[in-house]
Amino acid sequence: xxLTAISPALLVASLMVAATPLLLAAIGELVVERAGVLxxxxxxMMITGAICGFAISVETGSPYIGLIAAALGGAALSLxxxxxxxxxxxxxxxxxxALTLFGLGFSALIGQGYVxxxxxxxxxxxxxxxxxxxxxxxxxxxxxxxxxxxxALTLATWIFLRFTRAGLVLRAVGExxxxxxxxxxxxxxxxxxxxxFGGACAGLGGAYISLVRVPxxxxxxxxxxxxxxxxxxxxxxxxxxxxxxxxxxxxxxxVLQLNLQAAGVAIPVEYLAMSPYLITIVVLVFLSSRRxxxxxxxxxxxxxxx
Amino acid sequence: xxRLEKRAQPxxxxxLASPVxxxxxxxxxxxxxxxxxxxxxxxxxxxxxxxxxxxxxxFYYRPQLLVKGAPLILIAIGLSLGFRAGIxxxxxxxxxxxxxxxxxxxxxAFYPAESPLIFPLMIVAGAFGGFLWAxxxxxxxxxxxxxxxxxxxxxxxxxxxxxxxxxxxLLKNPEGFGFPGSRNLQQYASAHNAEIIAGTGxxxxxxxxxxxxxxxxxxxxxxxxxxxIRLTGEAPRAARFxxxxxxxxxxxCLGTSGAxxxxxxxxxxxxxxGVVSIDFNVGYGFTAIIVAFLGRLHPIGILLAGFLMALTYxxxxxxQSNLGLPAAxxxxxxxxxxxxxxxxxxxxxxxxxxxxxxxx
Numbered sequence: 258x259x260l261t262a263i264s265p266a267l268l269v270a271s272l273m274v275a276a277t278p279l280l281l282a283a284i285g286e287l288v289v290e291r292a293g294v295l296x297x298x299x300x301x302m303m304i305t306g307a308i309c310g311f312a313i314s315v316e317t318g319s320p321y322i323g324l325i326a327a328a329l330g331g332a333a334l335s336l337x338x339x340x341x342x343x344x345x346x347x348x349x350x351x352x353x354x355a356l357t358l359f360g361l362g363f364s365a366l367i368g369q370g371y372v373x374x375x376x377x378x379x380x381x382x383x384x385x386x387x388x389x390x391x392x393x394x395x396x397x398x399x400x401x402x403x404x405x406x407x408x409a410l411t412l413a414t415w416i417f418l419r420f421t422r423a424g425l426v427l428r429a430v431g432e433x434x435x436x437x438x439x440x441x442x443x444x445x446x447x448x449x450x451x452x453x454f455g456g457a458c459a460g461l462g463g464a465y466i467s468l469v470r471v472p473x474x475x476x477x478x479x480x481x482x483x484x485x486x487x488x489x490x491x492x493x494x495x496x497x498x499x500x501x502x503x504x505x506x507x508x509x510x511x512v513l514q515l516n517l518q519a520a521g522v523a524i525p526v527e528y529l530a531m532s533p534y535l536i537t538i539v540v541l542v543f544l545s546s547r548r549x550x551x552x553x554x555x556x557x558x559x560x561x562x563x
Numbered sequence: 564x565x566r567l568e569k570r571a572q573p574x575x576x577x578x579l580a581s582p583v584x585x586x587x588x589x590x591x592x593x594x595x596x597x598x599x600x601x602x603x604x605x606x607x608x609x610x611x612x613x614x615x616x617x618x619x620x621x622f623y624y625r626p627q628l629l630v631k632g633a634p635l636i637l638i639a640i641g642l643s644l645g646f647r648a649g650i651x652x653x654x655x656x657x658x659x660x661x662x663x664x665x666x667x668x669x670x671x672a673f674y675p676a677e678s679p680l681i682f683p684l685m686i687v688a689g690a691f692g693g694f695l696w697a698x699x700x701x702x703x704x705x706x707x708x709x710x711x712x713x714x715x716x717x718x719x720x721x722x723x724x725x726x727x728x729x730x731x732x733l734l735k736n737p738e739g740f741g742f743p744g745s746r747n748l749q750q751y752a753s754a755h756n757a758e759i760i761a762g763t764g765x766x767x768x769x770x771x772x773x774x775x776x777x778x779x780x781x782x783x784x785x786x787x788x789x790x791x792i793r794l795t796g797e798a799p800r801a802a803r804f805x806x807x808x809x810x811x812x813x814x815x816c817l818g819t820s821g822a823x824x825x826x827x828x829x830x831x832x833x834x835x836x837g838v839v840s841i842d843f844n845v846g847y848g849f850t851a852i853i854v855a856f857l858g859r860l861h862p863i864g865i866l867l868a869g870f871l872m873a874l875t876y877x878x879x880x881x882x883q884s885n886l887g888l889p890a891a892x893x894x895x896x897x898x899x900x901x902x903x904x905x906x907x908x909x910x911x912x913x914x915x916x917x918x919x920x921x922x923x
Contacts (some may be wrong), residue, residue, distance in 0.1 A: 297712065337902065340906075341902065341905050341906060345905065345906045345908070345909040346567070346909060346912070346913065347905035347906065347908060347909070348905070350651055350712065351856060351901075351905055352905055354653060354852055354901070355898065355901040355902050355905060358849060358852070358853065358894075358897070358898040358901060359895065359898030359899065359901070359902060360898075361894065361898075362891050362892075362893075362894030362895040362896075362897070362898045363891075363895050363898070365889075365890075365891035365894060366889055366891035366892055366894070366895055368891075369889055369891065476891075480720070481716070481717070481719075481720045484713060484716050484717065485717075487713060488713050488717075491710065491713075525728055525732075527724040527725065527727050527728035527731075528724070528728065530724050531720065531721045531724040531725070534717040534718070534720045534721050535717075535721060537713070537717050538699075538703070538709075538713075538714050538717050538718070541703075541709050541710060541713055541714060542703055542707050542709050545703075545707045545708045545709040545710065560567065560569065
């Protein structure tokens with residue numbers, strides 16, 4: 258075992274990379290849940306985004322067009338969820354599961370021709386002087402643009418939910434859809450927009466895995482990150498700030514676990530690999546007492562005649 | 564404009580018709596998908612639904628219907644109890660793995676001793692393994708109010724890693740030339756879940772699946788606990804007044820579904836699969852969710868839905884080898900089925916009316 262091989266700067270930098278897909282998917286789901294909708298299809302939308310982004314990037318040669326395609330792919334899948342839950346008034350848990358099962362199959366189908374290919378790489382930020390600083394240069398100024406976009410999006414979501422009128426309306430719809438409806442807000446329209454936003458974010462997060470973090474395509478490559486993102490929203494008590502903290506903590510654990518594997522720690526690889534999931538469970542247990550923070554209408558079906 | 568009006572009572576005839584509608588819609592959409600993939604949709608659909616039952620090699624495929632249907636039915640019956648009460652165990656895949664590991668482990672512990680007691684012991688161990696794994700989300704939900712959906716799902720990934728660790732370590736075949744995976748239970752007479760009648764595909768797992776259907780039917784229709792399960796799902800407030808004990812219900816529903824999933828895993832490991840290895844689980848735990856919904860969470864419905872889903876698996880494999888239809892296409896096909904089912908449910912719970920334009 259050689260722990261000195263783990264470089265702190267690289268560890269922190271890769272932590273940020275590992276946290277980004279989680280952060281992106283979770284920020285989308287946070288907005289969806291704040292609007293009172295529980296979309297359990299995050300995993301399905303992420304893997305759809307992963308393959309859409311990968312395939313389009315490979316075909317066009319541009320990772321940025323791929324990212325846009327990933328966001329569109331995720332949003333398209335979430336539109337199915339929106340149709341089912343908002344118009345057909347289907348159970349949200351079941352619809353979310355359907356989305357995940359469908360997304361996993363769909364991505365495997367599209368992805369057959371893309372196994373083993375290498376996607377075009379995305380440039381890293383490089384500011385002369387700043388990016389060359391020891392430690393901070395690599396950690397703060399040496400990442401790909403999506404990582405910064407994720408951070409900016411988290412900040413923007415925080416501002417949106419907290420300081421804007423539209424954010425207030427969205428929260429009102431999530432807390433009590435009947436009251437919001439009585440006040441004349443279009444509950445269904447607002448929720449559909451939130452669901453589409455969530456889908457686009459999840460798609461982007463998925464594409465980040467297949468384009469930047471791994472970067473290649475393998476079937477089922479999101480490996481539960483979508484579900485962890487769902488847990489993360491609970492961890493963050495539906496607050497963007499908490500989400501950032503949670504995603505980085507979690508990214509840190511994942512990277513540390515991988516580094517320990519590489520360093521040849523005496524713990525078997527399988528037990529290290531299951532640690533992120535076990536830790537998620539432990540965190541969920543610790544936080545499950547704080548029920549009161551859950552949006553009031555979360556998961557409930559809204560129908561104007563009720 | 565169309566307007567939805569909630570029915571006072573779900574329409575019973577439509578409740579029965581909606582799965583049929585959903586299957587038909589899936590066949591149409593699936594046909595389009597296959598056409599898009601460059602296959603003749605009529606031949607592809609025919610291969611999936613006709614070939615296994617009445618085709619040239621039907622004598623080989625018909626037994627497979629029982630072999631593939633049994634685990635789906637066993638798992639789906641367990642899941643349906645919880646789903647009816649709003650208790651969402653979606654980690655059956657993990658419980659299936661644990662059941663297989665416990666069952667195979669119990670059998671292999673006695674290798675090479677032969678005894679008629681070994682197989683019954685394996686059945687108990689398999690059920691216990693699944694039960695134990697499902698008790699984790701159950702106890703956490705009862706004790707701390709933790710979300711059972713996320714916990715049970717997380718445990719699938721934990722179980723997969725555990726499976727890998729076991730098939731490379733403790734359960735690895737010492738005579739397996741270093742390959743991962745356990746000894747072949749088919750070659751260990753006392754632990755082999757052999758066909759009861761040769762050539763029919765009828766093994767002990769199928770028997771247990773039928774018993775589970777009958778048990779669930781009796782429970783839901785003739786027993787107080789079954790009434791409580793149904794009541795909790797349909798009217799949670801009324802259930803509380805009727806004296807339903809939610810923790811007991813959670814422990815029962817998750818425990819039963821875990822034990823049944825564990826049984827399914829054990830029967831698969833000791834019978835059709837033979838070995839427990841890294842790639843032992845093939846997604847029955849997730850497909851069973853579709854089976855449960857397709858069967859309208861009703862035991863008889865699940866029995867039929869399980870066989871239909873088994874048919875798509877077998878037909879899918881035939882289409883894969885005969886027509887080169889990708890395996891993932893069948894997965895998409897099954898996923899679409901759940902979409903259409905959920906959408907078709909609208910008709911049972913709501914009436915669609917042409918809306919009079921609103922005055923204001």
